[in-house]
Amino acid sequence: MKRLFPSLLLSPLAMLPTSVLAHPGHEAGTLLGGMAHPVGGADHVLAMVAIGLMAAQMGGRAIWAVPAGFVGAMLVGGIMGAMGVPFLSVEPLIMASIIVLGALVAMSARVPALLLAPMVAVFGMAHGWAHGAEGPGHGLALYFAGFALATAGLHVLGIVIGRSFGARALRGLGGLAAVAGAALSVAG
Helix, strand or coil, X not given: CCCHHHHHHHHHHHCCCHHHHCCCCCCCCCHHHHHHXXXXXXXXXXXXXXXXXXXXXXXXXXXXXXXXXHHHHHHHHXXXXXXXXXXXXHHHHHHHHHHHHHHHHHCCCCCCHHHHHHHHHHHHHHHHHHHHHCCCCCCHHHHHHHHHHHHHHHHHHHHHHHHHCCHHHHHHHHHHHHHHHHHHHHHC
């Protein structure tokens, strides 16, 4: 069952249509509207869970530092998106985040903090920009709090999954995330 659970958890994401990359219906400036945005698309879910998997794999301070850095940068990106500040290549960066993070987990890569922090920040800003740009014209504080909470929850899910299975399963999940990200990139 331990080997079957991760596959059961992630396999439905690979079968979702490319419409999951769009995030309609989250226009309400509410906490729930904000929470719905990150879980409304496989692109965001895969990246957020991959951050948690990476944090679990790295252990130590990374368990809180990597997700916190992502969420902080995501909020900055969200403000930029809501303000209409241009951010080139947002969708390619979002897709790259899934592929790169998944591949790093699959390879059990130990990325030095000097390289990891800016990478996580850029990926977080790209996801945040998408949340902010597609967000409501009002109620931004609650909306931002919602997408920050949902993102943190997906990070925790990744950490729990990463801590629940051995190193081999964790690497396999990273590989699945990278492949799913590549499939979304091609399908989108």
